[in-house]
Amino acid sequence: MRGTERDEVVNMAHTNTARRRDNEVARERAARLRAQQQRRERRRRLAIIGGTVAALLAVVAVIVIVGVTSKHTSSKGRLPDRTAVPANVLAGVTGVPAATLDAVGRGSVVSVPKAVNDGALTAGGKPKVFYVGAEFCPFCAGSRWALVQALSRFGTFNGLSLTWSSSNDSFPETPSFSFHGATYTSDVITFTGSELETRTGAPLDTLPATEAGIWHRYTGPQGSFPFLDVAGHFVEAGQSVNPATLKGLTAAEIASRLSDPADAVAQEVDGSANLLTAAICHATGNLPAAVCTAKGVVAAGKALGG
Secondary structure: OOHHHHHHHHHHHHHHHHHHHHHHHHHHHHHHHHHHHHHHHHHHHHHHHHHHHHHHHHHHHHHHHHHHHHHHHHHHHOOOOOEEOOHHHHHHHHOOOHHHHHHHOOOOOOOOOEEOOOOOOEEOOEEEEEEEEOOOOHHHHHHHHHHHHHHOOOEEEEOOEEEEOOOOOOOOOOEEEEOOOOEEEEOOOEEEEEEOEOOOOOEOOOOOHHHHHHHHHHHOOOOOOOEEEEOOOEEEEOOOOOHHHHOOOOHHHHHHHOOOOOOHHHHHHHHHHHHHHHHHHHHHOOOOHHHHOOHHHHHHHOOOOO
16 A cells, blocks of 8 residues: 555544544533433422422411411301390390380381281280291391390290391391290280291291291291281281391390480380380280380380271
8 A cells, every 4th residue: 555545544544533532522512411401401390399389388388377267266256056145134125114115105116016907816815926037137136125125024034045146147146035945924925936047047946837827928938037926916027126226236235225215226126115015915905004004105006006
């Protein structure tokens, strides 16, 4: 082989070696870049996963905290369906001075019991008064104050409870009485009070068939609250005391205001009680006389028909 040819072969070999070396360097560089990209991708994915987990944990923590707080607040602020009536509340509603009742008369009451001719409704030989309501009902809550006051002039309750209207209805948590489980004794009348649902809407009392028929006759197939029948002589379908008048007041505050004839609460509750008393007196033949001839009852009775 001549020198020139030998030099070309050597140069070609060197060139191939250099190319192989360059290719290897390029492959190594590419491998390093791919490895770097893979590491960055793994870090990115881990960061995303970590962020997602952290976010989920944060959400869970918030839910737990809110749940615990809500549970604590609800438990702390939850009112029972009913509880014992404090002595000062019962005394306040049943012991309104005669002078106050006489000064109030009919008061500011707009709704008046309606005279009806259903025939005498009696039980045990005495005129029968019956009430249909529900503990959740704010309009029942307002009206019971007057009804308890009026009925207490003719007899005595045993086992009355203190309750509040629904927390989720209009005029929420209006304090009042519940007739569920209560009994009533009187020499001149009988009384039954049925609370068909609790303050949370659960079924409670069962209305006797006769009373249910009268209730539906005046309030329709679905029935409505409150409803009062005074011995078949008068009915009251709807509120007698506006719960708005009692808004924001505790049971003790309502009871304490009943002795002030100038107070708006006394004007409605005492006035309605005088009207109901006059209606009951109509059924009893004005017995007892001391109750039925009271100045405030006589004045309120002038608004009644029948």
